[in-house]
Amino acid sequence: MEDRSKLSISERIEQKTKGSGSSSFMEKLMPAVFLLCAIISILTTLGIVFTLLFETVTFFRGVPFADFFASTEWYPFFSEPQYGIWPLVNGTLLVAGIAMMVAIPFGLGAAIYLSEYASEKVRKTVKPVLEVLAGIPTIVYGFFALTFVTPILRAVIPGLDVFNALSPGIIIGVMIIPMIASLSEDAMSSVPNSIREGAFALGATRMEVTVKVVLPAALSGVIASFVLGISRAIGETMIVSVAGGASPGMGIDPTGAVQTMTAYIVQVVKGDAGFGTPIYYSIYAVGMTLFVFTLAMNLLAHYISRRFREDY
Amino acid sequence: MKFADTTVSNERYEENTQRLSKRHIWNKAFKGICFGAMAFSILMLIVLLIRILTQGIGFLSWDLIVNFASRNAEDAGMLAALAGTIWLMVVAAPLSFVLGVGTAVYMEEYAPVNRFTKLLQTNISNLAGVPSVVFGLLGLTIFNRLLGLGASVLAGGLTLSLLVLPIIVVASREAINAVPTDVKQASYAMGATKWQTIFRIVIPTSLPGILTGTILALSRAIGETAPILVIGALTYVASTPSDLFSNFTAMPVQIYDWTGRPQEEFQNIAAAGIIIILLMLFFMNSIAVFIRTKFQKRF
CATH class of the missing domain: 1.10.3720.10 (MetI-like)
Structure with missing residues (x-):
């Protein structure tokens, strides 16, 4: 056996480096592995876009492009099917509109209270509770809307259908409250205290500080949270599938049944539409429309929060 | 003149006091509204949980x-x-x-x-x-x-x-x-x-x-x-x-x-x-x- 103490330092370094051949292999391999993981997320996006695009093009081979955008009738199950997207868009926007009428005032109110009025103790208790509200599966909200909220609304509003836009709209709003509250609260909390104190020193009440100083300063974040909320409301599926009904139409009466884009997709996949039929491909055209809507909203929110941010 | 001046400032003072108390009332109301918004969210969670528990608990088996x-x-x-x-x-x-x-x-x-x-x-x-x-x-x-x-x-x-x-x-x-x-x-x-x-x-x-x-x-x-x-x-x-x-x-x-x-x-x-x-x-x-x-x- 070789006596190691007789080796020169440079020889020993060489020996060491040879011994760690496997680790230098890992050194080269692992960045590639991690990069591969990261690329999969990009492939997912590409997969979504190309899937939707490809199948939508197939759909438009059977259905004229003009019908899809010009017709205001959506009757895919009739013997002479009509594929005008607008009734589904109308239903989607109606439900989302109702949801935002609930989510914006309550979400913003909660955010203001938590950010400006509440003590640290209250904030630390309430925020996890709101997280619980956000973590409840949407099917549970759907069940709640259909079996609890709808009967109550029907007792109050005569003429309300069993399936209607109002009940799922309200419940989607409740579901979105935590998101708006949390994002708006973040925006308002990041307004520096020195600005608040300046307003207090001029004799402003807490409400005046909030409405005239903090809210304008945090406006970009607050508006961005509203836009993200709309995006969530548009993409919400199970609540409207359970409680909203399946009657696409151009009406804006919230007491009647509607159908949203998401609910239509669920209706079709539940009903075993044969592969290759126009109805099968129609869910991709609807999915594409839905994707474009939500993507536009998300990009808009991103733009607002970056472009109009007040930096301190 | 001096006398008149004091009256004016007295009136102003009273006006300001009234306005201030109004502003404080507004502040309280606003706080209440915001608290209500937060309470509503929590209340909905409680109602939802209670409703599902009371409806389903008898059928858990x-x-x-x-x-x-x-x-x-x-x-x-x-x-x-x-x-x-x-x-x-x-x-x-x-x-x-x-x-x-x-x-x-x-x-x-x-x-x-x-x-x-x-x-x-x-x-x-x-x-x-x-x-x-x-x-x-x-x-x-x-x-x-x-x-x-x-x-x-x-x-x-x-x-x-x-x-x-x-x-x-x-x-x-x-x-x-x-x-x-x-x-x-x-x-x-x-x-x-x-x-x-x-x-x-x-x-x-x-x-x-x-x-x-x-x-x-x-x-x-x-x-x-x-x-x-x-x-x-x-x-x-x-x-x-x-x-x-x-x-x-x-x-x-x-x-x-x-x-x-x-x-x-x-x-x-x-x-x-x-x-x-x-x-x-x-x-x-x-x-x-x-x-x-x-x-x-x-x-």
Whole structure:
């Protein structure tokens, strides 16, 4: 056996480096592995876009492009099917509109209270509770809307259908409250205290500080949270599938049944539409429309929060 | 003149006092309104939980867990759905964990500042905003049809792991970012290579945060109904999945099926099923909170 103490330092370094051949292999391999993981997320996006695009093009081979955008009738199950997207868009926007009428005032109110009025103790208790509200599966909200909220609304509003836009709209709003509250609260909390104190020193009440100083300063974040909320409301599926009904139409009466884009997709996949039929491909055209809507909203929110941010 | 002046300022003073008290009243009212908004949200949560508990608790039984779905509400159970959900998690958990943590390590430790990295960031935040039903369409086309997996547990699990990937990436990046630079530099100073530092220092240190994020992501996956429905999960299955290629149903799908039936008995067992799924979520969240408070290192 070789006596190691007789080796020169440079020889020993060489020996060491040879011994760690496997680790230098890992050194080269692992960045590639991690990069591969990261690329999969990009492939997912590409997969979504190309899937939707490809199948939508197939759909438009059977259905004229003009019908899809010009017709205001959506009757895919009739013997002479009509594929005008607008009734589904109308239903989607109606439900989302109702949801935002609930989510914006309550979400913003909660955010203001938590950010400006509440003590640290209250904030630390309430925020996890709101997280619980956000973590409840949407099917549970759907069940709640259909079996609890709808009967109550029907007792109050005569003429309300069993399936209607109002009940799922309200419940989607409740579901979105935590998101708006949390994002708006973040925006308002990041307004520096020195600005608040300046307003207090001029004799402003807490409400005046909030409405005239903090809210304008945090406006970009607050508006961005509203836009993200709309995006969530548009993409919400199970609540409207359970409680909203399946009657696409151009009406804006919230007491009647509607159908949203998401609910239509669920209706079709539940009903075993044969592969290759126009109805099968129609869910991709609807999915594409839905994707474009939500993507536009998300990009808009991103733009607002970056472009109009007040930096301190 | 002096006399008149005093009257004016007295009047002003009184006016101001009145205005001030009005402003204070407004302030109180505003505070009340904002408190009401917050209280409403919490109240809705309480009402929802109480309603589901009171409706479903009487229908919780052992039969519900060990029976398969049935046309009779009295015999109906969710064994197939329970097993399906567990199978989905067995597929989705390791996959989304590896992909999510890998992406996060790349972005935090390796990624150079260039357009690709920026694209990666924008991409992740946009993926998080894609509606889950659209992920279902992706799964239906790619996994179900193109790869020929059919409406199998594997197709469902793959779809769910892509769906929750952004959540894990964001949580893991935050956790990795919180590892202080001096700890890493100490590792380099001891002669460790980059990979050794990541594997032995960065990942172990950030593991509590990563695990918490993963558990929260999986609890989101458990409750997802729409993507599972779209890739073709069945509502009536009378067997538990035997392998990755079996057809399946999952708990939210089963609850959806029961909710949609006109008979009230089915809605009662739907409520009981919801109690079970909420208990599972509560359990998972408790583990996440436990890990966060017990193991997270603060620097």
